[in-house]
Amino acid sequence: MALVTISGFPCSGKTTRAKQLKEYFEDRIQSAEYDGPNLTVELIDDDISHVPRSSYDTSALEKPARASLFSNVSRSLGPDTITIVDSANYIKGYRYQMYCAAREARVRVATIHVVAPPDKCREWHEKRGECSYKPATFDNLIMRFEEPSSMVRWDSPLFTIPWDEQPPFEDIWNAILKGDKKPPPAAVLQRNKPPPNTLQTLTKTTQLIVTSLLAHISSLPDTTTFPIPSPPAPSPSKSSGPLILHLPPGRKLTLSEMQRLKRQYEGVMQKGQQSGGIAASGNWTEEEVATGFVRFLEQLWETN
Ligand SMILES: Nc1ncnc2c1ncn2[C@@H]1O[C@H](COP(=O)(O)OP(=O)(O)OP(=O)(O)O)[C@@H](O)[C@H]1O
Numbered sequence: 001m002a003l004v005t006i007s008g009f010p011c012s013g014k015t016t017r018a019k020q021l022k023e024y025f026e027d028r029i030q031s032a033e034y035d036g037p038n039l040t041v042e043l044i045d046d047d048i049s050h051v052p053r054s055s056y057d058t059s060a061l062e063k064p065a066r067a068s069l070f071s072n073v074s075r076s077l078g079p080d081t082i083t084i085v086d087s088a089n090y091i092k093g094y095r096y097q098m099y100c101a102a103r104e105a106r107v108r109v110a111t112i113h114v115v116a117p118p119d120k121c122r123e124w125h126e127k128r129g130e131c132s133y134k135p136a137t138f139d140n141l142i143m144r145f146e147e148p149s150s151m152v153r154w155d156s157p158l159f160t161i162p163w164d165e166q167p168p169f170e171d172i173w174n175a176i177l178k179g180d181k182k183p184p185p186a187a188v189l190q191r192n193k194p195p196p197n198t199l200q201t202l203t204k205t206t207q208l209i210v211t212s213l214l215a216h217i218s219s220l221p222d223t224t225t226f227p228i229p230s231p232p233a234p235s236p237s238k239s240s241g242p243l244i245l246h247l248p249p250g251r252k253l254t255l256s257e258m259q260r261l262k263r264q265y266e267g268v269m270q271k272g273q274q275s276g277g278i279a280a281s282g283n284w285t286e287e288e289v290a291t292g293f294v295r296f297l298e299q300l301w302e303t304n
Pocket residue numbers: 008009010011012013014015016017124125128131163164
């Protein structure tokens with residue numbers, strides 16, 4: 001359903017806000033007025049991703065830590081989940097990466113910037129005692145913080161929550177439930193590929209026709225027609241008669257010519273499928289392939 005990314009200075013109150021949001025979302029989901037899908041709220045944070053505060057001491061430690069958090073986030077995203085990511089999320093490239101994962105999962109996004117002045121964060125950090133950052137790491141994280149911006153698509157919609165104000169719960173709820181869904185990246189919108197056995201039907205049917213045609217010609221060298229065997233052609237009882245291929249007059253067909261024409265026809269069918277052609281539905285039957293192949297060959301031989 002949605003990805004909610006929390007971002008902020010170290011010890012700025014990100015977990016405090018994340019927990020408040022989780023509680024609010026769960027209350028809404030359980031309320032009598034709620035008539036949406038059955039949603040679960042998942043909180044993904046540094047602790048469950050096995051990312052201790054010391055991971056931020058060096059970039060060598062931070063890289064795998066971010067990867068671990070990212071893989072937990074990706075796994076959590078889904079149509080029935082509100083995923084809240086409670087971590088520093090201070091690098092805009094990293095927020096972009098999560099935004100892309102959300103687009104691929106076709107879920108809505110929202111960014112929460114938890115704002116507290118550095119001195120306040122420091123004061124809370126000293127009071128907290130446990131789960132501490134090294135002083136240099138704490139300062140570094142503040143210095144390197146890349147503030148979210150509502151001007152960039154991966155941070156928007158952006159909700160800024162000052163330390164001494166209540167979060168705009170209702171607005172955030174509406175954004176993740178009713179806001180625009182960002183379209184998945186182009187690379188994810190693959191063209192409809194024919195189902196695997198459709199390609200198999202195509203190549204198997206054309207191969208059967210080519211093989212039996214060449215056998216037919218070698219046993220009846222003067223023949224001018226070839227009745228397509230059934231299957232793949234419709235059986236005579238179902239239609240007006242067998243499907244007949246009219247052969248080019250005055251010349252002998254060879255295996256290499258037929259193999260080339262077979263490949264050519266298969267290419268046309270697959271291109272047609274991609275651009276909404278004969279089998280845009282993605283379902284070729286043996287009959288359709290056989291009828292199409294006969295028409296293709298006859299038209300070609302007529303014009304050459
Ligand atoms: N708005 C607030 N008002 C007063 N105290 C707060 C506020 N937000 C957080 N604190 C205090 O600051 C401390 C750190 O809060 P919290 O764990 O939510 O921060 P954090 O940003 O998640 O920290 P970290 O960077 O370590 O993950 C807590 O002890 C909490 O009580």
